Amino acid sequence: MKAPNSFKHFGFLLLFGLLTSVPLFAQLDKTGGSTTTTGSWIAPKVEEMPDMKMGPFVRLADGGILTVFKTKSLISQDEGKTWTEYTIFSDPEKFEISDERALIRTRKGTIILAFMNMKERANWNWQEKISDSPGATLPTYAVRSLDGGKTWEKAQKLHDEWTGAIRDMIETKNGSIVFTSMKIRHNPGRHSVLTYTSKNEGKSWTPSNIIDLGGIGHHGGVTEATVEQLKDGRLWLLMRTNWGTFWEAYSKNEGITWSGFNPTKISASSAPGLIKRLQSGRLVLVWNPRFPQGKIEYPLSGGDNQWSEIPASNHREELTIAFSDDEGKSWSKIVVIAQIGKQRWLSYPYIFEQKPGVLWITTMQGGLRIKLNEKDFIR
Secondary structure, three states: OOOOOOHHHHHHHHHHHHHHOOOOOOOOOOOOOEEOOOOOEEOOOEEEOOOOOOOOOEEOOOOOEEEEEOOEEEEEOOOOOOOEEEEOOOOHHHOOEEEEEEEEEOOOOOEEEEEEEHHHOEOOOOEOOOOEOOOOEEEEEEEEEOOOOOOOOOOEEEEEEOOOOOOOEEEOOOOOEEEEEEEEEOOOOEEEEEEEEEOOOOOOOEEOOOEOOOOOOOOOEOEEEEEEEOOOOOEEEEEEOOOOEEEEEEEOOOOOOOEEEEEEEEEOOOOOOEEEEOOOOOEEEEEOOOOOOOOOOOOEEEOOOOOOOOEEEOOOOEEEEEEEOOOOOOOOOOEEEEEOOOOOOOEEEEEEEEEOOEEEEEEEEOOOEEEEEHHHHOO
16 A cells, blocks of 8 residues: 555545544543653653663663763663763764664674764755755664673664664564664655664674655655564564554565555554563553544644645654554553653653563653553553
C-alpha cells in the first residue's frame, strides 16, 4: 500500500485512522501524580530522576552504565549519580555526536554507537519554489569500542546524505546488529528510512533497501524508525509519518530488505516512538499519540508542500506508554505518563531497562527524566 500523496486522500486517511487505530482514551485524569522540576505532570507511580543524562544507555560487563555526549563516552558506576568521561575521537574537533543516536552493547561485549555528525551538517537550504534542499548533507557514522567505552576505534562514515535521525539499534538472535537511519530524497524533497546491518560486530555494514513512500516537505515522507525482532525471527519496523498512524515494515533477512509497508492501528502524532523487548518478554512502546487524551482534534501543521503534503498532527504535549504480550497485535491500556509543564514538547524518547521491570524513560525534547515499574502499568 503506497502512502497518499495528495490532500484529497487525507480525509480518507484520517477516517481510516480513527476507525482502526488504538482506541481513544477517556479524558485525562490528573488525580494524583506529581510535578517535576521542569513543571511537567507525571502520572502516579512514575518517579522523576532529576539531573539524569539523556541517554540512550547500555549496561556494561562490570555493572556500569554507559552513555555518550558530544565527543565523549560517559560511564557511571553508581547508577547515574556520577560519571567519568572518555574521549571517543582522536580528532574531536571534526566530530559532534547528534542528540538522536543509537547505542548497544552486543552479547560479545562490543559497544557500538551510530550517530549523525553535526560538524558535517551542511547545505540545508530549503527552497519553497521547488520544495527541496538540494545538496543537503548530514552524514551517518558508526563507531565501536572493545573495552567498555574507554577507547574507541576510528569512526566509519556510512553515507553523506542528510540523515534526519538515527533512533534505534538491536542485536538479533543470530548476532546481527541492525540500526535505523534515514536519507533525504529529492525532486521533491522528502525523507526516507533505511537500516544498516552488521554481521561482524560492527566492523562493516550493509545498507538495506531504501523505504521511500512518497510525500513532499522538509518533514514529509517516512522518518525516525524504531525496530525490534519478533519471536518468529522477523524484524518489525515502526516509522513516523504524517498520516495519522505509525507505518510498519518487516524484514525476514536481518534488515537487509524490507517489505510489507502498511499503516498500523497505532494512532500516532508526527513524532517518533520507541519500541523495546523487555526481559519479561513483553514489548513496550513509548510515543506521542495523534491527539491529546480524550480529544479527536489538534491544530495541524503542513499541507503546503513545505512542512508536508498533507496537514498533520504534531501533538507532543503528552507522552504515553503501552505494553504488548502478543508481539504487537494488541496492547495494554494506553497510559499518559507525562504532560508538558514549562516545555513546549515531550518527545523523542529513549528507554533503558535499568534492572528487570524497571524502566528509565528519557526524552530529547523536553528533558523528561523518569523511571517506572513495568508491573504498575500492565494491568
